[in-house]
Amino acid sequence: xxxxxxxxxxxxxxxxxxxxxxxxxxxxxxxxxxxxxxxxxxxxxxxxxxxxxxxxxxxxxxxxxxxxxxxxxxxxxxxxxxxxxxxxxxxxxxxxxxxxxxxxxxxxxxxxxxxxxx
Amino acid sequence: xxxxxxxxxxxxxxxxxxxxxxxxxxxxxxxxxxxxxxxxxxxxxxxxxxxxxxxxxxxxxxxxxxxxxxxxxxxxxxxxxxxxxxxxxxxxxxxxxxxxxxxxxxxxxxx
Numbered sequence: 001x002x003x004x005x006x007x008x009x010x011x012x013x014x015x016x017x018x019x020x021x022x023x024x025x026x027x028x029x030x031x032x033x034x035x036x037x038x039x040x041x042x043x044x045x046x047x048x049x050x051x052x053x054x055x056x057x058x059x060x061x062x063x064x065x066x067x068x069x070x071x072x073x074x075x076x077x078x079x080x081x082x083x084x085x086x087x088x089x090x091x092x093x094x095x096x097x098x099x100x101x102x103x104x105x106x107x108x109x110x111x112x113x114x115x116x117x118x
Numbered sequence: 119x120x121x122x123x124x125x126x127x128x129x130x131x132x133x134x135x136x137x138x139x140x141x142x143x144x145x146x147x148x149x150x151x152x153x154x155x156x157x158x159x160x161x162x163x164x165x166x167x168x169x170x171x172x173x174x175x176x177x178x179x180x181x182x183x184x185x186x187x188x189x190x191x192x193x194x195x196x197x198x199x200x201x202x203x204x205x206x207x208x209x210x211x212x213x214x215x216x217x218x219x220x221x222x223x224x225x226x227x228x229x
Contacts (some may be wrong), residue, residue, distance in 0.1 A: 044120045045156075045164070045207055045220040061215045094163060102170050103211040103218050104154035108163035 002027025004109035006095045008080075012116045018082040022095030022109055029076040033098040035105060036069065036080045038091040046091075050098060051078055085116045121219035122146065122208055129227035135196040138224045140208030141189060146219060148189040152211035155184055155193045158223075159204045167206075168193060195226070203228045 008020035022034070035050035049059030051069045059067040068081040082089060093112050096105035123141040130136045140147065140155075147153055153171045156164040166175055168184035171191065181196045191210070195202055208221040 044222045045209070047216055047218045047220070050217065058217055099166070099169055099175075102154070102173075103152045104166055104169035104209065105156075105164075106166045106169070106175060108165075110163055 002029075002097065002107050004095050004097065004107055006093075006109040006112050008093075008112055008114070010113055010115060012085050012114065014086050014116060014118055015084055016116075018085050018089060018093075018114055018116075019079070020093055020095070020112055020114075021077055021079045024076045024097070029073060032100070034071065034078045035096050035098050036093060037096060037105070038093045039111075040088075040091040048080065048082075048093070085114075087116050090114065090116045120222035121212065121214070121216075122210060122221035124206075124208060124221035124224045126222070127225045127227065129229055130198050131229045132198055132200060134198050135194060136198060136226065138193045138195075138206055138208075138226070140191040140193070140210075140221050142191070142210055142212075142219075143189055145214045146189075146210040146212040147186060147191050149213065150211045151186065153184065153186060153191040154209045155182075155191075156207045156209065157202075157204050158207060164207065198228055200228050202226060 006022040033052040036048040051057045057069045071078040095109040097107040099106040151171045155168040158164040167182045171186045172184045183194045206224045212219045
């Protein structure tokens with residue numbers, strides 16, 4: 001069963017760039033779509049964006065101009081960059097795998113807490 | 119405010135059944151059978167319980183079931199157990215501005 005391990009900087013200052021990476025181990029990487037989801041403190045889950053094997057991406061329009069998602073299939077990794085962060089970007093960020101043709105997430109990383117504070 | 123509307127909390131005694139509703143619109147739940155449900159314990163990653171409205175991943179207890187009527191999806195937990203005390207989120211594909219939208223979450227308390 002595939003497992004996702006994620007990492008990245010947990011404390012940022014306003015205007016800096018958030019950078020997270022997620023690696024898939026123990027299962028197939030190809031053929032899947034991979035996604036990022038976040039949860040601000042005390043709030044619900046929010047879809048950030050996704051990338052498929054061809055490198056085609058889509059992201060939440062509320063974040064679109066600041067989001068870059070990339071994939072490195074040779075390393076079975078995908079990454080999220082969110083630039084010009086503010087306190088509103090403070091959240092628990094999850095990477096996840098999208099179950100084929102279901103728009104549901106069947107495998108999740110453990111999450112990375114990102115705090116934006118001056 | 120979340121795109122999908124869930125009750126903030128639901129409580130019941132062990133052994134009882136509960137149903138959590140998830141209200142959307144014709145842009146999401148009403149037009150697509152792409153509703154999923156997640157169980158989330160604080161400090162842990164969410165777990166997929168239901169996908170495509172009624173499908174259950176292998177390993178998920180058959181005490182969890184999903185359904186949909188019109189613009190509203192529902193998650194039923196039967197034979198409630200203490201371990202079911204967690205937050206539950208619905209999610210749906212949307213033809214709106216984002217690919218998927220989530221509900222605000224429902225905290226289930228086992229009395």
